[in-house]
Amino acid sequence: xxxxxxxxxxxxxxxxxxxxxxxxxxxxxxxxxxxxxxxxxxxxxxxxxxxxxxxxxxxxxxxxxxxxxxxxxxxxxxxxxxxxxxxxxxxxxxxxxxxxxxxxxxxxxxxxxxxxxxxxxxxxxxxxxxxxxxxxxxxxxxxxxxxxxxxxxxxxxxxxxxxxxxxxxxxxxxxxxxxxxxxxxxxxxxxxxxxxxxxxxxxxxxxxxxxxxxxxxxxxxxxxxxxxxxxxxxxxxxxxxxxxxxxxxxxxxxxxxxxxxxxxxxxxxxxxxxxxxxxxxxxxxxxxxxxxxxxxxxxxxxxxxxxxxxxxxxxxxxxxxxxxxxxxxxxxxxxxxxxxxxxxx
Amino acid sequence: xxxxxxxxxxxxxxxxxxxxxxxxxxxxxxxxxxxxxxxxxxxxxxxxxxxxxxxxxxxxxxxxxxxxxxxxxxxxxxxxxxxxxxxxxxxxxxxxxxxxxxxxxxxxxxxxxxxxxxxxxxxxxxxxxxxxxxxxxxxxxxxxxxxxxxxxxxxxxxxxxxxxxxxxxxxxxxxxxxxxxxxxxxxxxxxxxxxxxxxxxxxxxxxxxxxxxxxxxxxxxxxxxxxxxxxxxxxxxxxxxxxxxxxxxxxxxxxxxxxxxxxxxxxxxxxxxxxxxxxxxxxxxxxxxxxxxxxxxxxxxxxxxxxxxxxxxxxxxxxxxxxxxxxxxxxxxxxxxxxxxxxxxxxxxxxxxxxxxxxxxxxxxxxxxxxxxxxxx
Numbered sequence: 001x002x003x004x005x006x007x008x009x010x011x012x013x014x015x016x017x018x019x020x021x022x023x024x025x026x027x028x029x030x031x032x033x034x035x036x037x038x039x040x041x042x043x044x045x046x047x048x049x050x051x052x053x054x055x056x057x058x059x060x061x062x063x064x065x066x067x068x069x070x071x072x073x074x075x076x077x078x079x080x081x082x083x084x085x086x087x088x089x090x091x092x093x094x095x096x097x098x099x100x101x102x103x104x105x106x107x108x109x110x111x112x113x114x115x116x117x118x119x120x121x122x123x124x125x126x127x128x129x130x131x132x133x134x135x136x137x138x139x140x141x142x143x144x145x146x147x148x149x150x151x152x153x154x155x156x157x158x159x160x161x162x163x164x165x166x167x168x169x170x171x172x173x174x175x176x177x178x179x180x181x182x183x184x185x186x187x188x189x190x191x192x193x194x195x196x197x198x199x200x201x202x203x204x205x206x207x208x209x210x211x212x213x214x215x216x217x218x219x220x221x222x223x224x225x226x227x228x229x230x231x232x233x234x235x236x237x238x239x240x241x242x243x244x245x246x247x248x249x250x251x252x253x254x255x256x257x258x259x260x261x262x263x264x265x266x267x268x269x270x271x272x273x274x275x276x277x278x279x280x281x282x283x284x285x286x287x288x289x290x291x292x293x294x295x296x297x298x299x300x301x302x303x304x305x306x307x308x309x310x311x312x313x314x315x316x317x318x319x320x321x322x323x324x325x326x327x328x329x330x331x332x333x334x335x336x337x338x339x340x341x342x343x344x345x
Numbered sequence: 346x347x348x349x350x351x352x353x354x355x356x357x358x359x360x361x362x363x364x365x366x367x368x369x370x371x372x373x374x375x376x377x378x379x380x381x382x383x384x385x386x387x388x389x390x391x392x393x394x395x396x397x398x399x400x401x402x403x404x405x406x407x408x409x410x411x412x413x414x415x416x417x418x419x420x421x422x423x424x425x426x427x428x429x430x431x432x433x434x435x436x437x438x439x440x441x442x443x444x445x446x447x448x449x450x451x452x453x454x455x456x457x458x459x460x461x462x463x464x465x466x467x468x469x470x471x472x473x474x475x476x477x478x479x480x481x482x483x484x485x486x487x488x489x490x491x492x493x494x495x496x497x498x499x500x501x502x503x504x505x506x507x508x509x510x511x512x513x514x515x516x517x518x519x520x521x522x523x524x525x526x527x528x529x530x531x532x533x534x535x536x537x538x539x540x541x542x543x544x545x546x547x548x549x550x551x552x553x554x555x556x557x558x559x560x561x562x563x564x565x566x567x568x569x570x571x572x573x574x575x576x577x578x579x580x581x582x583x584x585x586x587x588x589x590x591x592x593x594x595x596x597x598x599x600x601x602x603x604x605x606x607x608x609x610x611x612x613x614x615x616x617x618x619x620x621x622x623x624x625x626x627x628x629x630x631x632x633x634x635x636x637x638x639x640x641x642x643x644x645x646x647x648x649x650x651x652x653x654x655x656x657x658x659x660x661x662x663x664x665x666x667x668x669x670x671x672x673x674x675x676x677x678x679x680x681x682x683x684x685x686x687x688x689x690x691x692x693x694x695x696x697x698x699x700x701x702x703x704x705x706x707x708x709x710x711x712x713x714x715x716x717x718x719x720x721x722x
Contacts, residue, residue: 177594
């Protein structure tokens, strides 16, 4: 291996690492706020990439129907709950309408816009609008009533949600993969390195999102409420912060990050309905580097996973995944030796 | 689900009222699940089968296995308890392998719609209708030596398909005595997001040709990766990549690629001397008349070929025994092994007692991607 090969591999690793970093951030966020280890994070990546791919063909993507169905079920669940607690009928109806309103608007826009062959950027924004609300709805339907359950129960629910979302993905998008057109076709050459426009976009988008998240947590009231919930759920509740709202907000953010990652990797590879799982799992490995608690460490972990993967596949391509996933063992060992702690639940 | 229920109801109906002498055929296909892209065209092909062969009515029962080995075995058990004369399927390799034990124990001829490799001695009742990788390697190696390729870089799936291609390709090269060597071996998985590192290693080894072993739309990503790394040599793809998904996703990067394929999908372009030309055109015309222009598909071709085999072996077996008896099933197996040269839409089949793979080396055709379409080399 000479310097040029090493630099190409490093660039490749950092590019993939940037996407893993986004997913690791989402994983850490969800675990901190809701204690859910969210395995289906990768499904939103696949949904994002494939929804855009279907929009490209001028058809209405299946995720629109999924959005409508999930919103309808959530509205019914909410109405039944409200009536059981003997709230005024008017208030219950208003709640149900509010739940349905946003998805209905998005779905209508999607159905009108799908055959119009709009510019790629508009379709990308539409994709984000379709996939992002799925996160909050997933939390409502699968996790909200179990919010106080143990981490293990929540993990098992996650496994179920993962299978459900993968199956739905196969139903909507079929077994064949798609590759999206590049957002920016420019190519830059620097010595042996070839930087494509898409790589630049991946770096910029990841960096921008991480800065935005930092600003959100440091400067905004919602961000501070999420942080408070992460530090101490009961304490946050006593201070008047709704943990239910915190959960919905963090899941919505996770779905947004997932869909955005999907848009970023869509033009660099072929995405299948089940591609998301491994990508999400690598984000999870990166999050474990940070002990599922530290964002900067998760970022470092993500770049580490990306580099390990790219150099690993150069030296021993058949053992690539083995190398990546085995690397989690020494990290776990180091973490448990460094700060031993007892199970909270 | 609904389809399964309807089919089950049909099966029950048949069990209650069918005439005794009918020939019963049980077929398990992946109509749902990840492999449904293989099963659905086959079901359409089976829909065009003749109603009777050799004067006996055919009772065909198609069950869905959902691309799931467990359900495939359940289907196989149902077929053998109902004493089917012939069992077929599945089109998904893991399902076909799982079914084979049950069917073989019941001493029933088993026609597989997938190139399933079974352990030695386990395939005495199983016959494959698709081509083996070895027979496809033969066509590819012949083309390579014509173009003067001496060194090959391998970039394939880290699964049974990739592994068996690598093995069969090298074995076939040795058997043919051509001086073609695999000088670099790299692997990847269908769900990988990048193969940059593997592509770098292959291009630095600089072989005369790169062989990509992947299937369907998964075959385009590695292809694009080696072109992006500036590889200028020839690129070969296997028959699992011989679908339009390669061009749909690969675009101009797959231009000029060589893809080995069965002859049936490009029937009209076959040279007149090709033994399958007539049968393949007949299949394409019949199938596209029923399913619309451009609907032809290699798996539907296998379904068509299955009917051609049945038309040959059923009259032979009827001379020896009556349908529904173990003797008839044994006679069907003997007939398949002794039927001799049978021209089908995918090539020429000659099964024998020791060879249950069937296809002769006449089957493989090399296609070149020219202007986003197939052209026979």
